[in-house]
Every structure is written in C-alpha cells, then in structure tokens.
Amino acid sequence: MSTTTGRRRPGRPSKAEAGDTKAALLDAALRLFAQKGYAGTSVRAIAREVGLSESVLYAHFDGKRAIYDAAMALAGPQAAVVAADEAPQDPAAFVESFAARVLAAWDTPRSWQVVSLASRDGLIHDEALNAGIEDALAHLSEVFGGWLSEGRIRTDLGGPDDLAYALLAPMAHARVLWLHSDATPAQRERARHRMTSHAAFFARALQNPGDQAPSSP
Template sequence: MNRPAPRRRPGRPAKADAGDTKAELLRAALTLFARHGYAGTSVRAIAREVGLSESVLYAHFPGKQAIFEAALALGGPHITVAAIAGLDATPAGSPAAYVRDLAAAVLDAWDTPEGRRLASLAARDGLMHDPALADAIDASLEHLAGVFRRWLDDGLIRDDLGDADDLAYALLSPIAHARVLWLHDDATPAQRDKARERALRHADLFARAVTPPAARG
C-alpha cells in the first residue's frame, strides 16, 4: 500500500530541496492570501503551510510584504501582457483569426491555479486599483491599439466603429469581465467552462463586427 509522503518538519530544508523552497513558499502564500487576504495571513501561517520554520522563510524573504509582492508575480498582470504580446499580429490568416487566438491565449494564461487565486485576491484585497495591475491593463490596451491601428491603416477592418483605442477596449473588457466572474479561486469546472465559452463567443462576435462585409465571404 502506498503511504503518503511525510509532512516536512519545521526547520531548514535539505540542500536538495533548497532550490524549490522559495517557489513552494510563494505558492503557499498565494493560496493563503487568496483565501484570507493580506491582513489575515501571517508569516507563520505561510511557513506552516509547507512545514517550514519562520527562520527558513526569512532566509528567502525579508518580510510579508516581500512575499506578497513575489506571490503576485506568479499569476500577476504580466501574464496578460505576455499572452497578448506573444501573438503574431500579422498571421497568414485574417484579423478575425488573431482576435480568436488572442481570446484563447489570454484565457489560457488566466485559467491556472495561480491566475485564479490572483483573481480572488484582487477582489478580496481591492487590488483592482493596484498600480501594477493598472499599468498592465494600459500596456495590454496599448499593444492591442497598435495592432488595430495598423489594420485600420491597411483597410483590413471597418473604420466606422471607433478608433484603435476604442476597439482595443471593446475587445478586451468583456473577456476580463468573464475572468472576474468565473475564473477565481473558488470557481467550479462549470464556471471555468462558462468563462471560456462567454469570452470566445465575444471574440467571435467582435471578429464578425469588425470584418468588412466584403471580406466575410
């Protein structure tokens, strides 16, 4: 019969485990922050979550604020920027294909344990107004606006719906709304499926709306 691995006793980890200790602490911290908020999570609780002593934790982080900031980076705003920036805006296909690919890429980035925990933490601790999140949103919108601006200049999409900034916001905002509603730490599989369905349906609708009638075939 297979026995569960023994829980690690508090203390300094073996050298073989040292490289994973920091990542393990950050994953535990993000889980606890999402569950209890910043104020409701102690350094001791984070250390105990992974069976370590506080002294080991402090060997990696100077304090709770540093843990908090590093934990946010696991599923933080940068993943949205990376998902959007990583797409080729001039594929062999059409702008409509890019719009659909973008929605799928963003959902894949958000629908991870870390991404969902960040959504819960943002709602719990008011991080919707965090400067890092605001900067990432602005960066994502700016990148998308640049894509739409090139398409408008090339006549690939309709020019009567708004300018490039309007179009970027119109595409991304409903997808982000689906994340807030259905891609949080307590989301059920059905809710996660709903988030993906709604976001992809929006992408399809948006793609049809911006495609000139002559290009729809």
C-alpha cells in the same frame, strides 16, 4: 587531483531547487491569502506552510508585497501583454489566438486565487494591478493601430484604444465573475464559453465587408 570540479558547495541550492522553493512559497502564500486574506497572512505563516524558515523566504522575496507582485506577474493582466506581443498577421486569427492564450493563463488554480485575493482584500484597485491592465491595453492598442493604418480591419468601429478595450473588457469581466476560487465548475465553464464566444464575435466584427465570406444561398 581535485574531484569537486563542477559541484556546487554544500548547502547551496541548485537553480532548479531554488526555482522549486520559490514556486512552493508562492503557492503557499496564495493558499493562505485565500484563507485569511492578504492582511491576515504573515511572512512567518507563509514560510511555515512549506516547512521553511523566514530567512529562506527572504532569500527569494523581499517580503509579502513582493510575493503578491509575483503572483500578479504570473496570473494577472500581464498574461494579456504576452499574448498581444505575439500577434499573428491575420487580425481574426490574432483575436481568437489572443483569447485562447489569455484564457489558458487565467483558468488555473493559481490564477483563481489571485482573483479571489484581489476582490476580497480590496486590491482590485491596487496600483500594480491597474498598471498591468493599462499595459495590456496599450499593447493591444498598438496592434490594432497598425492594422487600422494598413486598412486591414474596419475603420468605423473606433480607434485603437476603443478596440483594445472592447476586446479585453468583456474577457476580464468574465474572469472576475466566474474564474475565482469559489466559482463552481459550471461557472468556470460559463467563463470559458463567454470568452471564446466574445472572441469569435469580435473577430467577425473586425473584418472589412469585402473580406467577409459570402453567405450561403
């Protein structure tokens, strides 16, 4: 009677192990990118950073560009897409929830490294990064468009595209300035304050005059 049922073959990593290896390679690549730049980092150096062979790296990524794209997917503007897709019904609550979710995704060591990499190596104008930003803006525009058509927010501030850009652009600006690898703790705290303050201001500005709470006498 066989006793090997349900066991994986020798040498074949489990899904958990494969996921751990992929995450370790991604983190190693971002460390090296931050130190040596994208162009100055080789696939061999990334593999050696975690004590693996190049063949193991290629089992998880097609190459260096694929690693960069994976970093963008985890810590780039796509985080804003996810937040926009989970919009609550109340516009003001959505704006503040959106800012909190985006800040949580962008305020991590991995995300700081992504910003430093993009700015130092001239990748700030990279096609994938710009496509991610446009995708995030499109998702936000759809949310605002629905609320405008329902009369749930002010209509005198601009169209859906205007509102999407007005919400996201100051947050992205704070990220580039103060949420990167070389930023000081004080600078990162400034980014958090600016992003949350902007969201609170934007949420108030969206409200129709009749929906705003009366001021205290």
